[in-house]
Amino acid sequence: MGAVRVINDDSQFYGEMASAGAKLVVVDFTATWCGPCQRIAPVFEQLSVKYPNAVFLKVDVDKCADTAAMQGVSAMPTFIFYRNQAKLGLCQGADPAGLESKIQQFYGSGEADDSDSPVSGHMDLTPYITKSTCECLNESDEHNLQHCLNPDEGYLESDCDEQLIISISFSQAVKVHSLKIKAKENGPKNIKLYINQPRTIDFDMADSNTSVQDLTLTKEDVAEGNPVSLRYVKFQYVQNLQIFVKDNQSGSETTRIDYLAMFGSPVLTTNMGDFKRVIGKKGESH
Numbered sequence: 001m002g003a004v005r006v007i008n009d010d011s012q013f014y015g016e017m018a019s020a021g022a023k024l025v026v027v028d029f030t031a032t033w034c035g036p037c038q039r040i041a042p043v044f045e046q047l048s049v050k051y052p053n054a055v056f057l058k059v060d061v062d063k064c065a066d067t068a069a070m071q072g073v074s075a076m077p078t079f080i081f082y083r084n085q086a087k088l089g090l091c092q093g094a095d096p097a098g099l100e101s102k103i104q105q106f107y108g109s110g111e112a113d114d115s116d117s118p119v120s121g122h123m124d125l126t127p128y129i130t131k132s133t134c135e136c137l138n139e140s141d142e143h144n145l146q147h148c149l150n151p152d153e154g155y156l157e158s159d160c161d162e163q164l165i166i167s168i169s170f171s172q173a174v175k176v177h178s179l180k181i182k183a184k185e186n187g188p189k190n191i192k193l194y195i196n197q198p199r200t201i202d203f204d205m206a207d208s209n210t211s212v213q214d215l216t217l218t219k220e221d222v223a224e225g226n227p228v229s230l231r232y233v234k235f236q237y238v239q240n241l242q243i244f245v246k247d248n249q250s251g252s253e254t255t256r257i258d259y260l261a262m263f264g265s266p267v268l269t270t271n272m273g274d275f276k277r278v279i280g281k282k283g284e285s286h
Contacts (some may be wrong), residue, residue: 003049003056005057008063024055024081024106025056025057026054027059028044030059031062036094040096053107077092079099083266119227122178128172131146133169134146138165158245165242165243167197173239174266176262186254190247193241194209196238212231213231
């Protein structure tokens with residue numbers, strides 16, 4: 001049996017979004033008169049069973065016209081993806097493979113919420129990383145940046161010397177609370193952090209420019225992969241994060257990172273409070 005929740009009015013949509021918390025929310029904006037909508041409806045039901053840690057909502061655009069308008073829905077079916085009430089992306093049309101691909105992109109590890117996160121109250125930001133636009137200076141050809149963004153993909157290693165510059169791009173602005181770097185004995189030691197740079201900084205700039213924060217990691221930090229808290233107030237609107245690794249724990253020729261992760265939350269881009277005003281203005285009942 002499917003787990004799709006049918007939304008009958010704008011206030012119900014607002015309530016479901018607010019209660020979903022850090023779970024992925026997949027919303028099917030549909031209409032009874034739309035043929036493609038009816039064809040993909042059984043697929044949407046099946047996906048709600050296949051991905052139980054996501055919330056699946058079906059919104060009739062004729063019953064919830066204000067919600068559809070505020071979300072920019074202009075064609076049916078439109079599927080929009082949210083987490084923490086922030087919009088992650090969308091796909092249009094009755095394309096089962098495309099819909100499931102998007103769900104997999106944003107589903108992350110499949111955790112129901114952030115309760116399993118090593119940082120209480122904050123989630124793993126990996127689903128928000130745009131891997132195609134991330135880059136790393138002085139990476140080894142065999143062990144590049146992509147290998148350390150997934151715990152099962154291998155590791156990142158520097159090439160000519162011990163230094164690295166890692167540029168992480170996010171699909172939307174995020175708040176970064178802490179940084180996790182897991183590594184062997186030649187893991188990073190002293191690092192400098194920069195945010196919202198127009199392009200990847202080079203090593204001369206990294207040495208001379210003023211960083212947002214400097215960190216000295218201990219051997220235990222990198223061996224255990226302990227999340228290291230940042231000056232949270234300085235990282236409230238991060239579109240890209242650049243990490244300059246100056247040296248490593250062992251003084252080795254090369255630096256290695258087995259796993260890199262950031263914890264925090266997306267910046268709220270969908271003002272869900274607007275729904276209350278719309279609903280109140282029209283005098284709709286609860």
